[in-house]
């Protein structure tokens with residue numbers, strides 16, 4: 001019913017955002033005359049209503065609807081309905097466990113795309129966990145919608161809940177609400193002159209209750225410098241002198257550096273503490289403006305010793321190079337003393353850099369006994385220049401008297417792994433640490449990390465440094481820890497063909513006292529997918545392929561000679577005459593990220609409509625050891641391209657793909673590979689789709705937020721980086737870019753470009769598109785005016801994958 005309501009809403013208005021009237025190109029695309037689908041499907045009445053709704057919206061003379069045969073119309077309707085079903089599958093974001101005398105409660109934060117509003121709908125589900133059978137979750141009958149809330153942070157005792165609501169526009173205050181178990185207790189509005197939005201995600205996120213639950217430390221945007229005010233008579237320096245009656249106006253003032261892609265408007269993350277009783281906000285003085293602050297926690301509060309706020313800090317005094325996906329930015333763990341305002345109203349304390357001896361420190365966590373401060377480091381990334389690489393884990397002793405020494409001794413707990421032995425721990429990657437990650441022994445912590453193509457849960461002993469796999473060893477699914485229930489683990493697990501599911505891991509000891517975790521599904525699935533999604537997914541399977549490296553050269557490091565992986569997703573149904581489904585090769589970006597074996601609704605949709613997938617984790621991906629990762633800088637456009645071609649050939653040789661129906665899809669560096677592949681292997685791919693692709697590094701270098709990436713990946717080391725590239729640099733950048741192979745391209749290619757992209761600015765894709773058009777190649781372009789690099793806003797995501805499916809179908813002659 002809800003969906004029928006949505007569709008009739010579309011029929012009534014052309015201005016609801018789902019298919020804005022300016023997107024006539026999409027409506028044209030909705031009805032391609034050549035479209036057929038792999039599996040014939042019956043059209044539901046709601047799909048028919050949907051089509052009527054879209055056709056009725058076309059006020060331009062219905063050119064797109066004319067000439068549309070009814071079969072295509074029906075097939076298209078079925079497809080878009082199925083995509084909508086996939087796109088609205090919820091994701092499990094966070095969970096908390098609360099223990100009290102009356103039992104154990106779980107709260108699970110989830111979100112779901114709201115296509116009409118073009119936002120994510122957030123909601124909370126709660127459950128009682130049965131003491132008798134801990135995997136037995138008794139869920140509340142309905143979730144509670146939390147839209148508008150930017151962050152929820154329960155206090156350590158579970159007696160208070162802080163809800164933060166960031167302003168929707170620039171003029172409104174940030175709202176802090178303190179809830180008890182039954183009601184709103186306090187509400188504070190923090191005006192813009194105190195601070196702007198609170199950082200609730202990304203590098204700078206950090207909201208932390210103190211131990212007696214009277215204060216919360218957090219990171220928020222410091223008010224920007226006042227803008228000059230002008231009127232027809234002259235220039236007013238005075239703040240707040242804007243007076244509309246006499247026709248005055250605000251100037252732009254001096255430009256200030258921002259933190260790049262996904263951090264538009266983010267200039268000065270600063271440290272604040274709010275008193276949750278009075279609402280008084282203290283801006284922590286003493287942190288120089290050259291340091292951008294994030295991830296704050298309180299030091300242990302032992303009687304008589306000084307209390308500190310401990311945080312990660314990034315230097316942003318010169319150029320603020322982009323931070324998203326960039327672990328290579330030097331950062332350190334700092335401490336600053338905190339005192340009650342009544343004691344030292346205006347006192348400003350010095351800050352202490354606790355990690356001077358190492359180039360990177362972030363995610364600070366105190367051990368349960370308060371004796372150690374643990375932190376993650378991306379020193380391998382900072383020292384090499386790779387934007388992401390193998391992480392390491394370190395600790396320093398925390399003084400019981402609160403007197404911080406001049407210099408600290410940083411002790412390695414988990415080092416970078418260069419060349420993991422078969423089946424052995426490959427190092428830490430993109431480590432997810434809970435705010436309280438400790439088991440009851442106080443020395444074992446639980447974390448999530450990549451292990452080849454899987455995300456896994458690991459336990460790590462702080463004293464012995466021993467690392468063990470907690471999620472099942474024999475599972476190719478991806479697992480992440482959500483919360484701890486004492487020594488038991490609440491986790492989420494999924495695969496390319498199974499939607500995320502909550503799992504409960506119970507700790508058991510073997511006769512020698514060695515722990516392991518017995519996993520069970522919670523009794524009832526947390527959400528129910530539509531029948532079409534369920535039946536589509538049930539006819540799919542996946543496996544992880546080992547792909548041998550072709551042309552192993554002696555100058556490669558040991559780890560770079562080892563096989564890499566590709567995730568292969570296919571139908572379980574065998575076809576007549578041994579026919580194969582068309583194959584979509586999927587390429588992640590970075591290049592130092594990874595495509596894990598977890599559920600992706602976009603990819604699951606493509607496999608459900610009849611595509612096998614080959615998701616290639618070429619060398620350079622996270623999760624395979626530092627040797628393999630570092631083998632690609634200096635060889636982008638060749639080694640990575642060859643790895644993808646090896647994976648495709650391997651799949652064809654294994655009889656997994658029909659070589660005459662292969663398509664390729666990728667974003668960012670994955671788009672770099674996509675456009676390289678159609679130039680370097682012009683006969684291999686029948687269609688391609690590139691999302692914000694890097695097409696010409698020579699034109700990207702001057703305008704991207706990460707010019708250092710261009711130098712590092714081109715030269716293979718970071719000393720070449722300059723803001724003033726030489727003609728030799730530009731020549732190399734051009735030579736290693738897809739644009740240098742443009743004359744050979746004949747694959748029809750779809751481009752999806754975001755106007756607000758600061759990482760790979762839209763001009764990069766456009767230049768390549770125009771060059772393709774100039775030589776008469778078949779090209780289609782969709783531009784999303786309000787999207788940045790990730791193209792992930794709900795309508796953009798939907799429109800992108802609808803078009804990708806239609807584009808691929810057209811050339812795969814399904």
Ligand SMILES: CC(=O)N[C@@H](C)C(=O)N[C@@H](C)C(=O)N[C@@H](C)C(=O)O
Nearest residue numbers: 325387589590593667668669789790
């Ligand atoms: C370091 C970096 O950002 N490199 C880019 C060229 C790149 O490939 N980035 C991807 C990791 C990326 O940003 N992908 C998009 C789709 C995303 O939002 O993750």
